[in-house]
Amino acid sequence: MANDNLLTIKKLSKFFPVKKDNLFSERKYLKAVDNISLHIKPGETLGIVGESGCGKSTLAKTIARLYEPTAGDIFFNNIEFTKLSQRQLRPHRPKVQYVFQDPYESLNPRHTIASILEEPFIIHTRLSSIERREKALDLLKRVGLPESALTKYPHEFSGGQRQRIGIARAIALEPELLICDEPVSALDVSVQAQIINLLIDLQKEMKLAILFIAHDLAVVKHISDRVGVMYLGSMVETANTDALFASPKHPYTQYLLNAIPTPNPRLKRDKKRIQGELPSPINPPHGCHFNTRCHMAKDDCHNKRPQLIVTDSQDHQVACHYHQQSSENWESPWDY
Numbered sequence: 253m254a255n256d257n258l259l260t261i262k263k264l265s266k267f268f269p270v271k272k273d274n275l276f277s278e279r280k281y282l283k284a285v286d287n288i289s290l291h292i293k294p295g296e297t298l299g300i301v302g303e304s305g306c307g308k309s310t311l312a313k314t315i316a317r318l319y320e321p322t323a324g325d326i327f328f329n330n331i332e333f334t335k336l337s338q339r340q341l342r343p344h345r346p347k348v349q350y351v352f353q354d355p356y357e358s359l360n361p362r363h364t365i366a367s368i369l370e371e372p373f374i375i376h377t378r379l380s381s382i383e384r385r386e387k388a389l390d391l392l393k394r395v396g397l398p399e400s401a402l403t404k405y406p407h408e409f410s411g412g413q414r415q416r417i418g419i420a421r422a423i424a425l426e427p428e429l430l431i432c433d434e435p436v437s438a439l440d441v442s443v444q445a446q447i448i449n450l451l452i453d454l455q456k457e458m459k460l461a462i463l464f465i466a467h468d469l470a471v472v473k474h475i476s477d478r479v480g481v482m483y484l485g486s487m488v489e490t491a492n493t494d495a496l497f498a499s500p501k502h503p504y505t506q507y508l509l510n511a512i513p514t515p516n517p518r519l520k521r522d523k524k525r526i527q528g529e530l531p532s533p534i535n536p537p538h539g540c541h542f543n544t545r546c547h548m549a550k551d552d553c554h555n556k557r558p559q560l561i562v563t564d565s566q567d568h569q570v571a572c573h574y575h576q577q578s579s580e581n582w583e584s585p586w587d588y
Contacts, residue, residue, distance in 0.1 A: 255330070256293065256294075257291040257292065257293055257327075258292055258293060258294045258296075258328065258329060258428060258429060258461050259291060259292040259315070259326075259327070259328055259429055259461070259463075260290075260291045260325075260326075260327040261288065261289060261290055261291070261315060261324060261325065261326050261327070262289050262324055262325045262327075263287050263288070263289055263323065263324040263325070264285060264287070264288045264289070264311070264314060264315075264321055264323070264324030264325070264326065265283070265285055265286055265287055265288070265321065265322045265323040265324050266284050266285040266307075266310055266311075266314045266319055266321055266322050267281035267282065267283050267284065267286075267322045268281060268282040268284060269281055269282075270282055270534055280534055280535075281534070282533050282534050283485050283533050283534070283536065284307045284310040284311075284485055284533060285307045285310050285311045285314055285485050286307075286484075286485035286486050286536075287323075287324070287486065288311060288324075288482075288485075288486065288487050289487070289560070290480055290487065290490065292429065292461050292463060293461065294428070294459065294461055295455070295459050295460065295461055296461050296462075296477050296478065297455065297461070297462040297463075297464055297475055297476045297477050297478075298461075298462070298463055298464065298476065298477070298478050298479070298480060299464045299465075299466065299472035299475065299476030299478070299479045299480070299493070300312075300463065300464070300465045300466075300479075300480050300482060301465075301466060301467060301469060301472050301479060301480075301481055301482070301508065302467070302481060302482035302483055302508075303467070303483070303530055304467065305530050305533075306482045306483055306484060306485065306530070307482055307484070307485040307533070308433075308434075308465045308482055309353075309433050309434070309465065311465075311482070312350075312431050312433050312463060312465055313433075314326075315348075315431065315463070316348055316350055316431055317333060317338075317341060318350070321334055328344065328347065328348065328429070329347070329428070331344065345376070346372070346376050346425035346426070346427060347425075347427050347428045347429065348427060348428070348429045348431065349422040349423065349425070349427040349429070349430055349431070350422060350430075350431045350433065351415075351418055351419055351422050351430060351431065351432045351433065351435045352418060352433055352435075353433050353434040353435065353437060353438060354438055355406075355411060355414035355415040355417065355418045355438075356406060356407075356411070356414055358418055359406040359414060359417060359418065360406075361405060361406050361407060362405075363405070363406075364402065364403055364404065364405055365388075365392075365401050365402050365403075365404055365405070365406070365417055366385065366388055366402040366403065368406075368417065368421060369387070369388035369391050369392070369402075369417070369420060369421055369424060370384040370385070370387070370388050371421075372421065372424040372425050373387055373424065373425075376425055377425075385402075387424065388402060389402070391420040391421075391423070391424055392420060394420065394423070394454070394457075395416040395417070395419055395420045395450060396416060396450065397413065397416055397417070397420075401413075401417075410443075411438060411439050411440075411443065412439055412440070412443035412446060412447060415435060415436070415439065415447055416447070416450065418435075419435075419447075419450065419451070419454070423454060423458065423460075426458065427460065428460065428461060429460070429461045429462070429463065430451075430455075430460050430461070430462045430463070431462075431463045431465075432451065432462060432463065432464045432465060433465050434465050434466055434467070435447060435451075435464075436448060436466070436468075436471060437466065437467065437468070444468075444471065448471060448474060448475055451464075451475065452475060462475075464476060469508060469509065469512060470512070472493075473493055473497055476493045477492065477493060478490065478491065478492055478493060478567070479491060479492075479493050479496045481496075481502065481504065481505045481508070483504050483541060483542055484530065484531060484533055484536055484541040484542070485533055485536075485541075486541060486571070487560060487571070488502045488504055488505070488542065488560075488570070488571045488572070489501060489502040489504075489505045489560075489568075489569065489570045489571070489572075490560070490567075490568070490569045491567060491568040491569070492567050492568070495565070495567065495568050496568075497509065498584065499579060499582065500579075500582060501563055501568070501570035501572060501575040501578060501579050502542075502570050502571065502572045502575060502578065503542065503546050503547065503548055503572065503578050504526075504542050504545075504546070506578065506582055507525070507526040509584075510525065511525070511526075526545055527545055528544060528545045531544055537554075538554060538555065538557075539552070539553050539554045539555050539556055539557055540553040540554075540556075540557060540558055540571075540572070540573070541557075548574050548577065548578060550573075550574070552573045553573055553574075556573070558571040558572055558573050559571055563575060563579075
């Protein structure tokens, strides 16, 4: 059924088989993405946050079909991507592009910047060599790099400049969705701001939708319209950015926000900190996956897995049996 979402995923899962201990042992799977549903509207930015190892990058790569999904459906412009073969998917590839975390690893060190930027046009268009060179020059201009960059190699640039080149390559074919997989985590703080502002400017100019993955909550708050919080392969809370930061419902989201330093170091406040390590996604806890680290965990949390339900608005969903009590006990770190 048609809708106005650019991207819709339904009950998406990605499991990786784990090597057996012996011939007769039961096959186990690492559940990197487990039954996730979400959507992105045209021109919208959806931020995805969570601890390292929670499945953020695997979710992004599965949406882009860099990984084949284990189960679930991916709809892009109401076209079901999961039903398409790689050959059938190729005409749609230009509309979904990827910006990787490490710009040096994602750029071929043996190719000049001209070759890197012209490659998408060689694969997906019939432009002449002169037209491809003009396109490459225009891309450099849009990301704030000089024409002289064309003849250079990736190692001749700083990390921020390489990420600009990665972004230029990603927008070459005028995509509708840009998947940014922690695009600023490897950069200095001052350079991070420049890259974030560049993405915002390009989004306005090109009317891009962005799936933005990060672990820096301040960056996510600045760039995102909505935020999804992942824990151990599952989505535990989604909401508009302002609503999530003002009134988080899930204890895990509250722990993440409580980790943000208070601006005034002299102010002391009693804030609960998350305990223990992230459980193994091969053997996740029964019931709520967060019950081993949650201060509110009760019998229900150990026996029954909560599903995402709508709370006080259609845009705020949470997977917690006791989200009302959790919300009532929330003490905002920005009240001071």
